[in-house]
Amino acid sequence: MFYLKMFFQYVAQYIKVRLQYRTDLLVEFLSDLLFQGVNLVFILIVFGHTKLLSGWSQYEIIFIYGFFLVPFAIFSSFFNIWDFNDRYIVKGEMDRILTRPIHSLFQIILERIELESLLGVVTGIAVMLYSGGKLGIGLHWYDPFLFILFAIGGALVYGGIFIIMAAIGFWSDAKTSIMPMMYNIGNYGRYPVNIYNTVIRFVLTWILPFAFVGVYPASYFLGKEEWYGYAFMTPVIGILFITLSVFLWNKGVKRYRGAGN
Template sequence: MFYISMFFQYVAQYMKTRLQYRTDMVVEMVSDLFFQGVNLVFILVVFGHTSFLSGWSRDEIIFIYGFFLIPYALFTSFFNIWDFNERYIVKGELDRILTRPIHSLFQIILERMELESLFGAITGLVIMFYAGSQLGLTINWYDPFVFIVFVLGGALVYAAIFVMIACISFWADARTSIMPMMYNIGNYGRYPVDIYNKIIRFVLTWILPFAFVGVYPAAFFLGRTEWYLYAFLTPFIGITFFCISVFVWNEGVKRYRGAGN
């Protein structure tokens, strides 16, 4: 209950701050929408030259992209730790975090959240419904519950990977460029994995499981029975990887010795 209370207190303070600068918030939402639109246009351009991509139609890949946007929106809303190394390790702000009676990772998540990024989830739902209508998909009574579980699992996958990357800073506090590279690799998860070679497919499934953010769970709603096993592994992969990331984080915090002078 303490953590739930802290969460809503942080959200309340965040909203008060953001509503003081409404124009900035609107600009950020529009820029996110523009970025998502550019990615959608890229898909349309690709299918302007072909009808299928490794057996996947244009509307199926658009559906996958729409699904991908939803767990990704949750991730970008609460796990903005791309500058963890520079801000919390190099500049020493982690010292401040560790003086408070709350888990350090939870606190960093709350003070770095950007709730306007949740608008991307609405965009994803719109794209999914459009593609689904083009494909003639029907909604079963259990689909909304499965959808929520898959979305949370996908968001945990993304969060786990980037938390573990942030943990590198506990052992090597020099500035690194791994985060931007990993963001680019994560984009591979919004396309069907069978368009890649076996090595990349293995990496995206078991090493950096970005495929569980987009294509695998989305395949369930597309009726791709050959991917059902992977789809139902999504929540388990998400929970497992996130637990590992929290363990690595806790071990890293034990190693942390402060910013010094």
């Protein structure tokens, strides 16, 4: 209850601050929509030269992209720790975090929330509804609950991977990190893994399981029965990676010795 109360207090303060700069907030909304629109245009350009991509149709690819936007939006809202090394390790802000009687990772997540990124959830659902309508996808009464479960599982996969990347900073205090490269690799999860070679497919499934953010859970709603097992593994992989990330984070915090000359 204490952590829940702290969460809502942080969110309330964040909303107050953001509403003081409404124009800036509107510009961020528009820039996010433009970015998502560019990705859709890329998919349309690809299918302007072919009707199928490794057996996937244009609207199936668009549906996967729409699903990907939902867990990615949740991740972007609550796991915005891409500059952890530079800000908290190199510049010493971790010292401030550790003086407070609350878990350090929880504090950092709340300090860096960007709730405006949740607009991606609306955009993703809209894209899914559009492409799903074109594909004639039918829904069962339990599908919305599975969708929420898969979306949260995908967000935990993304969050877990990036917390692990951030935790590496406790062992390496270099200003630069591999976060930008990891963001680029994560984009591969928005496309069907069978368009890649065997090595990349293995990496995206078991090493850096970004496929569980997009294509695997989306395949359930697309009726790809051969991938149902992977789809239902999404929340399991999410819990596994977020648990591993918190474990490594706690180990790293114990190793941290503070900023100094």
